[in-house]
Amino acid sequence: MFDLIFKHGTVIDGTGAPRRDADVGIVGRYIEAIGDLSGEPARQIVDVAGLIVAPGFIDSHAHDDRMLLSSPDMTPKLSQGVTTVVVGNCGISLAPMPRTVPQPVTPPLDLLDRSGDWFRYSSFDRYLDALCRRPPAVNFAALVGHTTLRVAAMEDLGAAASDTEIAHMRTLAVQALKAGAIGISTGLAYTTAMSATIDEVVRVCEDLRAYDGIYCTHMRDESDGIMEALAETFEIGRRLDVPVVISHHKLSGARNFGRSHETLPYIERAMRMQPVCLDCYPYHAGSTVLEVWRTRRCDRVIVTWSTPHPELAGQDLDDIAAILGVGRDEATQRLMPGGAIYFSMDEQDVERILTFPCTMIGSDGLPHDNQPHPRLWGAFPRVLGHYARGRGLFSLEVAVHKMTGLSAAKFGFSGRGVIEPGACADITVFDARTVDAGFGYGEPIRPACGIAHVAVNGVLAWADGMTTGAHSGQQLRRCVT
Ligand SMILES: [Zn+2]
Incomplete structure (x- = not known):
């Protein structure tokens, strides 16, 4: 029966x-x-x-740490066929936070929660407990974020960690791995982790091997310094002797357009010597916190949220600047803290990276933005519809593999x-x-077809x-x- x-x-x-x-x-x-x-x-x-x-699709790159708790129906993910999310990416996880989180919440931690109320789990154990006591609609696997550890253990995020601070972070990391974290993520491109040296990262992650953990990284540079950032990532993987995942691989900034011709062969060579894989979201615009230096790198920017001006979410930065009668930089300053969509990539790089055989699909969706990037609701159907059926980048079988079997094998989700x-x-x-995310940047909150x-x-x-x-x-x- x-x-x-x-x-x-x-x-x-x-x-x-x-x-x-x-x-x-x-x-x-x-x-x-x-x-x-x-x-x-x-x-x-x-x-x-x-x-x-x-x-069921595996979202190999998610920021649903809090949505799993605050909206356990997980509609943005479930509606696109996702049955598992990997959270805690880009160095930011909701736990552990053994001290009171600073106010306003340190960016980019504010992508997970702007109020600070949800940084209430003093240990990773407690966070996972809360999830298991009130299960969400989808499966979850959690990484512990290096930037979260820094906020938890350090006084000056602009400096490299001291020996004592490294020891503290390492202890918190071990507790998280023991509790069930599948690995550690870094977000070395963010101001809050930029000053971390390679030695700091290696020492904080020293115990990954013992717990069969994985290292996922939003690399130090996805722009002019991409090759150096890749080299650093591979070195970290070799020194730790663990698999590395290159998060949302991309080439940012017009002068780096086309450089996937350099990065993919380099990644391929590294893969012959050590376990490496990567994820990618199917759009040529990214999204993260609003910062002046990021806005300077692209022609078009859409504001996704703003604490001082919530009513301006969804509008182009240029239009906002015109309304306010100020320049772009000044407009950006007035909107911060906030988030934005950045049109910073070349579509051909996106297609080349998606087509690379070891690229997994991840959404990188930001569930708490007022006008989120459409990847939050649409990443997976867009790969199946736009890229497989429409553009013919790969067969439907390959598209499905990139969001299921490949990701399960790389993350070690056996039987999934x-x-x-x-x-x-x-x-x-x-x-x-019919499968597709037939919606764009103007109306991003709705289920895909x-x-x-x-x-x-x-x-x-x-x-x-x-x-x-x-x-x-x-x-x-x-x-x-
Ligand atoms: Zn990231």
Whole structure:
């Protein structure tokens, strides 16, 4: 007796293998059988004729640390077929925060919570406990952020950490890894972590190996100094003897357009010597905190939130400057603290990076922005619709692999990311003809097209294009074989 059967669908199994017509039968939390299940009894049968049955998507790069707690329905992610989020990226995690967080909250920590109220977990353990006691609709795996550790342990973020501060951060990191963090992330491009030396990073992360942790990094430079930043990342990976993940790989600034021709072969060479992978979001505009130096690097900037001027979220910085009758720099200053979308990349670099065989899909979505970058609700459908079906960058099978089997293998989520007997029943059913994020920067808050059903650990969490209210997410750990 099956609990749930997806009947008459076409299975794309997440390994990159060609699609095949098959029913998928689920018992409890697991996939029990794949094939012709006609006549088999089941508690629930969902007819998915004409639709693709794929493993649930893994958001390899998320900032949902707080959304998992404050909006456990996780609609922006569930609605695009995501069943697992990796949080704590770019050096910023909600925990541990053993002291009162500064006011106003130190950017970029304010991307997670501007009030400071949510930095309430003195240890990583307590954060994970809170999540497990009130599970969200999707699975989660958490990194501990180096910038969070710096804010927790240091007095002067403009300096390199002292021996005592490094020891303190290392202790907090070990506690987090013991509690279940899957690794450590850095955000060395941010003012709050820029002064960290490579030695500081290596010493804080010293215990990663012992806990089979992974090192994820928003690198020191994604612009003119990209090659040096990559070299630093590889060196950190070698010194720690752990896998590294290059977060949201991109080339920023017009004079770096086309340099994925340099970076990808370099990454490929490094991959032959040590474990390296990367993630990418499918847009040529990025989004993060609002800062003058960032606005100077691109022609177009859209404001996503502003504490002093919340009413201006969604508008172009140039228009705001004109309304205020001031220059761009002055307008930026008046809007801070805030966030923005930066049109800083070349579309051809984005396509080349997405096409690179070891690139995983991540959203990098910022769930608490008033007018967020559309990647928050649309990253995965856009890869399937715009890039696979529309642009023909790769087959649908490859697109699905980049958001399921590949990510599960790189992060060590065993039994996830594939449709096979015995695997966890994280499943996304979508319409290959219509799936897409047909919305842009003007109207970013709405579900994408074409995602029909989503099951998380065998429980339907999204059905017929609507949330069911089920919260069956689990904490995932890294399993290294
Ligand atoms: Zn980042």
